[in-house]
Amino acid sequence: MNERDTTERISMTLPKSTLSQLDSMVDRRGFSNRSQAITEIINKELVEYNQRLDETVMAGTITLFYNNARSGLPGKLAKIQRAHINEVISSLHVQLEDNHTMEVILVQGPAANLREIADELITCKGVKTGNLNLTTVVLPPIHSK
DSSP states (O other): OOTTOOOOOOOOOOOHHHHHHHHHHHHHHTOSSHHHHHHHHHHHHHHHHHHTSTTOEEEEEEEEEEETTSTTHHHHHHHHHHHTTTTEEEEEEEEOSTTEEEEEEEEEEEHHHHHHHHHHHHTSTTEEEEEEEEESOOOOOSSOO
16 A cells, blocks of 8 residues: 555455454454454455556566576576566575575566566476565666656
8 A cells, every 4th residue: 555545444244254264363463453454465466466467567576496406407597587687676596405596586577577487487497486476566767767
């Protein structure tokens, strides 16, 4: 939510069992109140919805876990990132045990492009697992014209 947004009061009708589960989650997760929890849930759903809209510009991360001993894999991942230099902002490598690496790649661009980049990286042989996490809040322009 933008700081300049005003808030609106709404009313909801929920089954008692759903409300009970919501109250339990609010308490366990440490939300201040139901409104804060419901706002977070709605924001997650809006991000997921916007990811399906091809031209929505989003920012996020692609997280990869891979075996860096796999011949040529680190170079292949770097080549893919260079091919998408307009969307790839930066990356962080963390060396893990047993020749494994966790790489977090910061990306921004149209949601469809980011999904394609993530799929291209995640499907490389030697990548154990990967995940794309996006938000509709974007980075400010790096350079002004």
